[in-house]
Amino acid sequence: MTTPRRDPEVLAKLQPRTGAEQPWEPEDLAVAEGKDPTPRHVDHARKELEELGPAAIEKTVP
Numbered sequence: 001m002t003t004p005r006r007d008p009e010v011l012a013k014l015q016p017r018t019g020a021e022q023p024w025e026p027e028d029l030a031v032a033e034g035k036d037p038t039p040r041h042v043d044h045a046r047k048e049l050e051e052l053g054p055a056a057i058e059k060t061v062p
Contacts, residue, residue, distance in 0.1 A: 029057065
C-alpha cells in the first residue's frame with residue numbers, strides 16, 4: 001500500500017511554496033537582497049519585479 005506521502009499522484013500535485021505567490025513591494029525585495037531601501041535600490045527592485053515577475057523573488061528568497 002502506498003502512503004499519501006509517497007504516492008506519486010499526490011506528490012505530482014504538490015506545489016512548493018516559495019513566497020513568490022504573494023504580492024511583494026519593491027522595498028521588500030530591496031531589503032530581502034540585503035540592501036537599504038534607498039530610492040536607488042527600490043527603483044532597481046521595481047524594475048526587477050516588472051521584468052522578472054515572481055522569478056525576481058525566487059532568485060532572491062529561496
